[in-house]
Amino acid sequence: MALFLLAFFRRYLLLVLSFLCQVYVLLIRGTPIVVQVMFIYFALPLLANIRIDGLTAAIFTLMINSGAYISEIVRGALQSVPKGLKEAGEAMGLPFYKILRHIIGPVAFRRMIPAMGNQCIISLKDSSLFIVIGVAELTRQGQEIIANNFRSVEIWGAVAVIYLILTGLIALTLKLIEHRMRIV
Structure with missing residues (x-):
């Protein structure tokens, strides 16, 4: 819901909120996700004096990163x-x-399905980068x-197949949603 509000602010509301949203999007899209997770895991605890475990940092980073793109x-x-x-x-x-809920929203939703699907797949594959924080x-x-x-060929092959299955399931689900949402 927050992602839709962010896009809504950028499109329809105050210039200050729009500017802040633009800065957020520019900052997140302009830095690699590995740098973002390192900042959240290592620097944020020093700056905010809080302890963040690796999984929490990974989830938070994925949310922040995906949020900018979405x-x-x-x-x-x-x-x-x-x-x-x-x-x-x-x-x-x-x-x-x-107007937004009944007219603009449904049309916009149909148009964003393919790009949202791509972002879901990218986020799934980006999760492999969180290996850097353990x-x-x-x-x-x-x-x-x-x-x-020491059986690297078989193991990496299995990892690749699992990623292919997961991304394939996401793609299939989105294709079904697109088919269901199409205008006849």
């Missing part, structure tokens, strides 16, 4: 809706929130198994 996807989808639809809603006497995700588990039995 807010741009939502903003772009909202901007892609023809202005005539908003004007038609206004001509019918609908308040803005109803999070025991799929790639890390593969490394630990290889360290015990």
